[in-house]
Amino acid sequence: MKLKFLILSILVLLITKSYSQEKVYYNQTEFGILFGNSVETWNGERDKRRDFSMVTFHGVKISRHHVVGMSTGFDQYEDLSVIPIAIGWRGFLGRESKPQLIGGFDFGGGSALFEKKEVTEWYESWYKGGVMISPSIGVKLPAKKGKTSLTMSIAYKRQELGFFMGYFDQGNNSQPLIRSRLLPGYSSMTETSYLFHSLVARMGFSF
């Protein structure tokens, strides 16, 4: 995963360089709110999620109406903080000096690197990142002077995450059971996968 991102960033840099004669760099940075419905609680109730989200997209114009690049940012899902890293596309409809419609698509992964691995005498646990997909649609309102535009967008964001918790074998079982799904050293394991569906409303600027 990391290697793929490294290759991609080199690729993006190369493209940036090859287009450096013209003004090709495009940045779109937005802040907003993630909306979602969390999982049913034990008594059948559903909580609404409303958390902070930000995204910053850096790309290069590959044609008049298309930009490709990378995006990163910060998403909060209740008590979990996720750093999304993705490759993305932005497409523009309309004349450049006028308000434009923006279509976007980001595909990548979310990393739970802010969630600390917990290790105690009895167990250890950690979060694992997962796949992120986010199509979006928005508007770009250019300022009267300069290159900066105001942007507003609505996006859907699908984020997968994993959680692992393993209780250490306290010496009751000296023999690991081979051909079993239990990893050596644990007496029990819980593997949980999360899938968050969110609607994102964001506002920011681009240049």
Next chain:
Amino acid sequence: MACQDEVSSTYTYRAMVPVYLAMSDVRARQIVIEPGQDLENPGKIYIYGDYLLINEPQEGIHILDNTNPAAPVNLNFIPIQGNVDLAVNSNMLYADNFVDLLVFDISNIRSIKQVERVKDVFNHMYSNSDTGIILTFKDSVITSEADRGFKRGNVFFTNSSLGFASNFSGVAQSYGQGGSMARFTLMSGHMYAVDDRSLRVFDVKDPARPKHLQNIDLGWGIETIFPFKNNLFIGSTTGMHIYDASKPSNPTKMSVFEHLRACDPVVVNEDYAFVTLRSGNNCWDAINELQVVDIENLRAPKLVKAYPMLNPHGLALTGDHLYIAEGRHGLKSFNVADVTGIDKNQLEFLQSMKSVDIIPGPKSLIVIGPDGVCQFDYSTPYKLKPLSCIDVKNPIVV
């Protein structure tokens, strides 16, 4: 928005699953000798002439040709359900088969025949002796899935996993270390089998026809039995029992040397008993030490000296040389001619040789540990020379 977050969990845990078997079914199955099989999880090892007989707990017995200890050859496998121990008496192999004792003629190792079944001698295994149903436990890994999400699912599973863990350790104790395992030893035409609380005496003067004589109640937590000069030294979690077996059919208790609750294998020579105490989950809150007990007067054994150890498991004594399996810490050897200065007479400490048990054979010292079943040339006691290791599929973790 209609879309809702999704959470699914898989919970994987280890458990002892009860298995009920009808003894009539077990007895109806013909035991067919199989070709040699890989060692998976070796239990008791028995040296018989040029052969090694290695128990695969609950599964049967491997027979290996150990004519050349540097290159043992896996010959064949006797599949015996519920088997945990064995002994050989004049070409007759005794093996437990749940509640029964089986006798095999192994005079021709390539043509082993079952010659006798002594029924209902380990009858403590019956869960219902009227219907002939036995209860055993199978060590299993179970995976359960919950796709109806719980918010932050780990809170729920944390509690349940602790519940399972404690259940499991409870079961493990009644099954493993101090459990229903029989331990066999032969002396003066009799076989003695100890389980967790009793001593069973068999007359084996006719090797092919063992006769069950009696059960002697020993208390509880019995682990090992060591015969020496018409005496039986029985190690339990609370002490060492000494029985006089000069009348072999009716051993009588002479004394109990009590110590802290611990796992405690015992070896004995003319004057002293060497007992290792080790801490560990099944062994309560013990200390790690080697105790030397003066047994000149068998009716009043007394502690000579205790030496701190790291985590001693099994031990072996040959002449003046004592070998101690120190678990994950390695293997130690001592000269014990001077029992008051054993710590000053350490010969070797092989830290890479993790070990749990040691058997001093006529040709080699057999060491059991995470690397499998390894053999050493110990003709020079202060310098062990590795000969071979038999690979084990599922080696012990120390």
